[in-house]
Amino acid sequence: MKFKLAAQDKLSKARAGEIATDHGTIQTPIFMPVGTAGTVKSVHQRELRDDIKAQIILGNTYHLYLRPGLDVIEKAGGLHKFNGWERPILTDSGGYQVYSLTEVRKIKEEGVTFRSHIDGSKHLFTPENVMDTQRTIGADIIMAFDECTPYPCDYNYARKSLDMTHRWLKRCIDRFDNTESKYGYSQTLFPIVQGSVYKDLRKKSAEFIAEQNREGNAIGGLSVGEPAEEMYAMTEVVCDILPYEKPRYLMGVGTPINILENIALGIDMFDCVMPTRNARNGMLFTRNGIINIKNEKWKDDFSPIDPDSDLYSDLVYSKAYLRHLIHSKEILGAQIASLHNLHFYLWLVKEAREKIISGEFYEWKNKMVKVLGQRL
Amino acid sequence: MKFKLAAQDKLSKARAGEIATDHGTIQTPIFMPVGTAGTVKSVHQRELRDDIKAQIILGNTYHLYLRPGLDVIEKAGGLHKFNGWERPILTDSGGYQVYSLTEVRKIKEEGVTFRSHIDGSKHLFTPENVMDTQRTIGADIIMAFDECTPYPCDYNYARKSLDMTHRWLKRCIDRFDNTESKYGYSQTLFPIVQGSVYKDLRKKSAEFIAEQNREGNAIGGLSVGEPAEEMYAMTEVVCDILPYEKPRYLMGVGTPINILENIALGIDMFDCVMPTRNARNGMLFTRNGIINIKNEKWKDDFSPIDPDSDLYSDLVYSKAYLRHLIHSKEILGAQIASLHNLHFYLWLVKEAREKIISGEFYEWKNKMVKVLGQRL
Numbered sequence: 134m135k136f137k138l139a140a141q142d143k144l145s146k147a148r149a150g151e152i153a154t155d156h157g158t159i160q161t162p163i164f165m166p167v168g169t170a171g172t173v174k175s176v177h178q179r180e181l182r183d184d185i186k187a188q189i190i191l192g193n194t195y196h197l198y199l200r201p202g203l204d205v206i207e208k209a210g211g212l213h214k215f216n217g218w219e220r221p222i223l224t225d226s227g228g229y230q231v232y233s234l235t236e237v238r239k240i241k242e243e244g245v246t247f248r249s250h251i252d253g254s255k256h257l258f259t260p261e262n263v264m265d266t267q268r269t270i271g272a273d274i275i276m277a278f279d280e281c282t283p284y285p286c287d288y289n290y291a292r293k294s295l296d297m298t299h300r301w302l303k304r305c306i307d308r309f310d311n312t313e314s315k316y317g318y319s320q321t322l323f324p325i326v327q328g329s330v331y332k333d334l335r336k337k338s339a340e341f342i343a344e345q346n347r348e349g350n351a352i353g354g355l356s357v358g359e360p361a362e363e364m365y366a367m368t369e370v371v372c373d374i375l376p377y378e379k380p381r382y383l384m385g386v387g388t389p390i391n392i393l394e395n396i397a398l399g400i401d402m403f404d405c406v407m408p409t410r411n412a413r414n415g416m417l418f419t420r421n422g423i424i425n426i427k428n429e430k431w432k433d434d435f436s437p438i439d440p441d442s443d444l445y446s447d448l449v450y451s452k453a454y455l456r457h458l459i460h461s462k463e464i465l466g467a468q469i470a471s472l473h474n475l476h477f478y479l480w481l482v483k484e485a486r487e488k489i490i491s492g493e494f495y496e497w498k499n500k501m502v503k504v505l506g507q508r509l
Numbered sequence: 510m511k512f513k514l515a516a517q518d519k520l521s522k523a524r525a526g527e528i529a530t531d532h533g534t535i536q537t538p539i540f541m542p543v544g545t546a547g548t549v550k551s552v553h554q555r556e557l558r559d560d561i562k563a564q565i566i567l568g569n570t571y572h573l574y575l576r577p578g579l580d581v582i583e584k585a586g587g588l589h590k591f592n593g594w595e596r597p598i599l600t601d602s603g604g605y606q607v608y609s610l611t612e613v614r615k616i617k618e619e620g621v622t623f624r625s626h627i628d629g630s631k632h633l634f635t636p637e638n639v640m641d642t643q644r645t646i647g648a649d650i651i652m653a654f655d656e657c658t659p660y661p662c663d664y665n666y667a668r669k670s671l672d673m674t675h676r677w678l679k680r681c682i683d684r685f686d687n688t689e690s691k692y693g694y695s696q697t698l699f700p701i702v703q704g705s706v707y708k709d710l711r712k713k714s715a716e717f718i719a720e721q722n723r724e725g726n727a728i729g730g731l732s733v734g735e736p737a738e739e740m741y742a743m744t745e746v747v748c749d750i751l752p753y754e755k756p757r758y759l760m761g762v763g764t765p766i767n768i769l770e771n772i773a774l775g776i777d778m779f780d781c782v783m784p785t786r787n788a789r790n791g792m793l794f795t796r797n798g799i800i801n802i803k804n805e806k807w808k809d810d811f812s813p814i815d816p817d818s819d820l821y822s823d824l825v826y827s828k829a830y831l832r833h834l835i836h837s838k839e840i841l842g843a844q845i846a847s848l849h850n851l852h853f854y855l856w857l858v859k860e861a862r863e864k865i866i867s868g869e870f871y872e873w874k875n876k877m878v879k880v881l882g883q884r885l
C-alpha cells in the first residue's frame with residue numbers, strides 16, 4: 134500500500150490523497166460502503182462499481198468467518214474472487230460484532246470467547262487467529278483485533294482495556310509480520326487507537342499506535358453513542374499525534390455532518406452502515422437535508438427522488454413511488470433507497486476532495502453542515 | 510390492441526404471433542413477470558427492460574387498489590407513469606387475491622365483500638367498480654371480474670359459480686364499453702373462461718366467452734392444485750373453441766414444463782409468481798433442470814450460476830456465492846436468483862417462438878420437457 138498526499142486545506146486539517154493497493158487506487162477522503170457478509174445489502178457489484186462508483190468496500194470478519202466460513206472463502210481464492218468485487222476491500226477484525234451481536238462472551242487476555250448469533254456454536258477470537266482469518270479472507274487492508282469499549286465507559290475500565298488492546302496489537306503485528314498473503318497480492322495491517330472519550334487515554338494510545346509505524350492508522354471506539362462534540366474532540370487529539378503522511382481511518386462514522394467535520398480534522402477514510410440501514414427504513418440523505426420518505430407529504434410527490442443527482446434510479450423513480458415501495462416493504466424500495474444513500478455519501482466525499490484541492494473546502498463544509506441535518 | 514399470427518406449428522397447436530398495444534408490441538408466446546404491487550419483486554425496471562428483456566408485466570389490482578390506492582395512481586397519470594415501466598402492462602381483476610388472501614369475504618350476486626389483509630378495512634369489489642379501478646390503473650390489457658373456483662370444487666358449485674361469472678362478465682363488458690381510457694391510450698378487456706376441471710363446463714364457458722367477441726381471451730381457474738394432466742385437458746378443450754385469430758392467455762401458469770405443454774396446445778400468454786417466489790427460496794430453473802441452490806453440493810462450486818446464459822449476473826456470480834447469499838437471507842440473493850429465473854422464463858418463450866417459426870417446435874418441446882424437471 135502507498136499513500137500520497139495531493140492537497141492540504143489551508144483553513145482546516147482536511148487533506149486530499151490517494152491510496153494505492155494491488156486492487157487499484159482509492160482517492161481520499163473516501164467513504165467505504167459496508168458489505169457485511171460479502172454483499173453491500175441490496176446492491177449489485179455492478180451498481181457499486183458503475184453507478185455508485187465505490188472505490189473500496191468493507192467486509193465483516195465476524196460474519197464471513199461464520200458464514201460462508203473460511204474454507205469456502207479460501208477455496209474461492211479470497212473474498213474478491215468469492216463475491217466478484219475486483220476493487221480494494223478492507224476487513225474489520227470482528228471485534229465490534231463480537232461485542233455487539235453476541236450475548237455469551239468472555240474477554241480474557243488470550244482473546245474473546247463467544248457464541249455465534251446464528252447457531253449458538255462456541256468460538257474463540259485471538260489476536261493471532263484473527264490475523265490468520267483476515268489473511269484468508271484476503272482484504273487489501275486488515276484491522277488489528279482490539280476491544281471496542283462501549284459508551285459510557287468508566288475511566289478505569291477504559292484504561293485497562295486500552296492496555297490490553299495495546300498488548301493485543303503487539304501480538305497482531307507479530308503474527309501479521311510473520312505470515313504471508315495467500316493470494317499473491319499484498320495486504321497491510323492498520324492498528325486502532327482506543328481510549329473511549331478520555332483525552333489522556335486517546336493521547337497515550339495515539340502515541341503507541343504511531344510508534345508501530347504501520348502504513349495507515351485507525352481510530353475506533355467512537356460513534357458508539359457519545360455526543361458528536363466528544364467524538365470531534367477525540368479525533369482532534371488523535372489526529373494531532375498520528376503521522377501526517379499516513380492515511381487515517383475513523384471507524385464506523387457516521388452521518389454526513391460527522392463525515393465533513395472529521396474530514397476537517399484530518400480523517401481520510403470512513404465506513405458506516407447508516408446509508409444502507411437507514412435506507413431500508415426510508416431515510417434518505419440529500420445535499421439539502423434528510424427526507425423521511427414514509428411521511429404523508431411525499432404521498433403524491435411525483436418528482437424524481439433526487440433531481441440533483443446523476444444516478445439513474447434517483448431520476449427515473451419518483452418520491453411517491455419510493456414511498457409506496459417502502460411502505461409496502463417491497464425489496465425494490467430497499468434497493469432504490471440504498472443506491473441513493475450510498476451514491477450520496479460517495480458524492481459527498483468526492484465533492485469534499487475537490488473542494489480541498491480547489492482551496493474552498495472550509496467555507497463549503499461550514500455551509501453544508503448547516504443544511505445536511507435539516508428535515509425536509 | 511392488434512394480434513397478428515406469424516407462424517403455426519405443424520405438429521402441435523403452437524403458434525407465434527405479435528400483439529400490438531399503444532405501449533409497444535409483444536412477441537408471443539410470452540411470459541409476463543408478475544409485478545404485484547407495481548414492482549416485480551427485487552428487480553429494477555431497468556433490469557426488466559435491458560437484462561431480462563420483459564415485454565409486458567402484470568400488476569395486481571387487489572394490491573394496487575389497497576396500496577398505494579387509486580387516488581395516488583390516478584394523480585400519477587396511471588401505473589406506467591407511477592412505476593416508470595413504459596412497456597405494456599396487464600392487470601388482473603383482483604378476484605384471485607380476494608379469494609386467496611382475505612379471510613372475511615362474502616360472494617354475492619352484486620360482488621364480493623372482503624377485508625383488507627393489510628388493515629382489516631372492509632371493501633366491495635363488483636364487476637363495475639373493478640372495471641373502473643382498472644381504467645384508473647391504466648393497464649393496456651385488463652381482465653374481467655370472475656370467481657376463480659378452488660381445487661377440488663364440486664360440480665354443482667362450479668356450475669353455479671360459472672353462471673355467475675358469465676353474468677358478471679356481461680356487467681364488466683357493459684361498464685367497460687361505456688367508459689373510456691383515462692390517459693389517452695387504448696385499453697382492452699379480456700374475458701375469462703372458468704369451469705373448474707369439468708369438460709362440459711369449460712366447453713360451455715369457452716363458447717360463451719368466444720361469443721363476446723373481445724380482442725383476446727383468457728383461461729382462469731387452472732394451476733390451483735389440480736394434476737398437470739387435468740390442466741392440459743382443460744386447455745385443450747378450451748383452445749379448440751376460443752377463436753384462433755385472437756390471443757389466448759392462460760392465467761397463473763406455471764412451471765417451465767407447464768408453459769411448453771400449454772404453448773403446444775395453443776396458448777400465447779402466461780404469468781406466474783413461481784420464477785420470483787421460488788427464486789427467493791433458492792430454486793433456480795435452468796435449461797438442464799432445477800437447482801436448489803441451498804444444497805450442500807453447491808457450497809464450493811465456484812462456476813457461474815448459469816454458464817449457458819447471456820445475463821451478466823448469471824456469469825459474474827458463482828453458485829457458491831449465491832448459495833451463501835440465500836442462506837444468509839441477503840437481499841442480493843433474492844435479486845440475483847429472481848433475475849436468473851425471469852431471464853430463463855423469457856428465454857424459454859423466446860426459444861419456443863423461434864422453434865415455432867423454424868418448424869422445429871414439437872421435437873424441441875418434447876426434448877425439453879424431459880430435462881426441465883430434472884433435479885440437478
Ligand SMILES: [Zn+2]
Nearest residue numbers: 385386405406
Ligand atoms: Zn455508523
Ligand SMILES: [Zn+2]
Nearest residue numbers: 761762781782
Ligand atoms: Zn403460478
